[in-house]
Amino acid sequence: MLVSAKEMLNKAKAGKYAVGQFNINNLEWTKAVLLTAQENNSPVILGVSEGAAKYMCGYKTIVGMVNGIMEELKITVPVALHLDHGSYEGALKAMEAGFSSIMFDGSHYPIDENIAKTTEMVKLTSEKGLSLEAEVGSIGGEEDGVVGAGEIADANECKAIADLGVTMLAAGIGNIHGKYPANWKGLSFEALEAISNLTGDMPLVLHGGTGIPEDMIQRAISLGVSKINVNTECQLAFAEGTRKYIEAGKDLEGKGFDPRKLLAPGFEAIKATVKEKMELFGSVNKA
Numbered sequence: 001m002l003v004s005a006k007e008m009l010n011k012a013k014a015g016k017y018a019v020g021q022f023n024i025n026n027l028e029w030t031k032a033v034l035l036t037a038q039e040n041n042s043p044v045i046l047g048v049s050e051g052a053a054k055y056m057c058g059y060k061t062i063v064g065m066v067n068g069i070m071e072e073l074k075i076t077v078p079v080a081l082h083l084d085h086g087s088y089e090g091a092l093k094a095m096e097a098g099f100s101s102i103m104f105d106g107s108h109y110p111i112d113e114n115i116a117k118t119t120e121m122v123k124l125t126s127e128k129g130l131s132l133e134a135e136v137g138s139i140g141g142e143e144d145g146v147v148g149a150g151e152i153a154d155a156n157e158c159k160a161i162a163d164l165g166v167t168m169l170a171a172g173i174g175n176i177h178g179k180y181p182a183n184w185k186g187l188s189f190e191a192l193e194a195i196s197n198l199t200g201d202m203p204l205v206l207h208g209g210t211g212i213p214e215d216m217i218q219r220a221i222s223l224g225v226s227k228i229n230v231n232t233e234c235q236l237a238f239a240e241g242t243r244k245y246i247e248a249g250k251d252l253e254g255k256g257f258d259p260r261k262l263l264a265p266g267f268e269a270i271k272a273t274v275k276e277k278m279e280l281f282g283s284v285n286k287a
């Protein structure tokens with residue numbers, strides 16, 4: 001059964017580790033993430049962007065698929081199904097369809113409007129027992145056509161949003177979506193520390209986990225990051241596994257063209273990436 005992310009993140013914050021959010025794109029992705037979580041006895045968050053939801057034929061299809069896979073594969077670790085960077089309308093639809101966790105991304109609004117809309121979301125999600133992630137300071141890079149500049153969030157604005165009663169807070173600290181450019185300045189630990197000091201027990205969320213050096217990830221966790229989003233890294237691993245299979249001509253040997261064979265190396269590559277992240281984040285055996 002799907003659960004809110006509240007309990008797993010509060011435990012992570014107290015235990016100084018982080019729970020991974022792995023974005024899904026199809027059945028293979030979902031199966032790979034869920035199986036790896038179960039094998040490593042780790043809590044997990046399945047992330048779904050609005051673009052990915054559209055690709056997978058809507059929120060209801062996703063809820064049905066995830067629940068079906070969990071039942072069939074006997075997944076017993078805590079799993080939250082989370083809308084990633086939701087708009088107001090998208091959040092309503094995902095809630096209605098049965099998502100157990102929502103991110104309302106109001107970071108592109110002026111802070112007063114972000115506060116007003118997030119306040120409404122706190123009311124709606126708490127009535128249904130769902131967890132809610134809010135965002136302050138846009139995350140750089142591009143996600144589903146939304147381009148952010150990679151701002152450093154203002155600590156007082158973070159406190160104002162945290163005090164509304166959200167479950168977790170994403171704050172820009174120089175992180176960006178997608179691959180990091182060669183001239184990237186790194187995470188701002190000064191900003192993270194200031195935000196962490198003001199927001200207290202609030203689990204903080206690090207978006208754009210792909211390509212951040214391991215020592216920076218560990219330092220971020222020690223400073224209060226309890227949820228780390230991984231998306232691009234699984235995509236790169238899947239593409240590489242699939243490309244190697246085709247380049248080796250394996251699709252031309254025997255029944256190598258069978259999609260269940262063709263997609264297997266990419267599937268295994270996602271599993272390996274997810275396992276590596278769970279070990280790095282410290283969530284193994286924390287289910």
Ligand SMILES: [Zn+2]
Nearest residue numbers: 139207208229
């Ligand atoms: Zn993000």
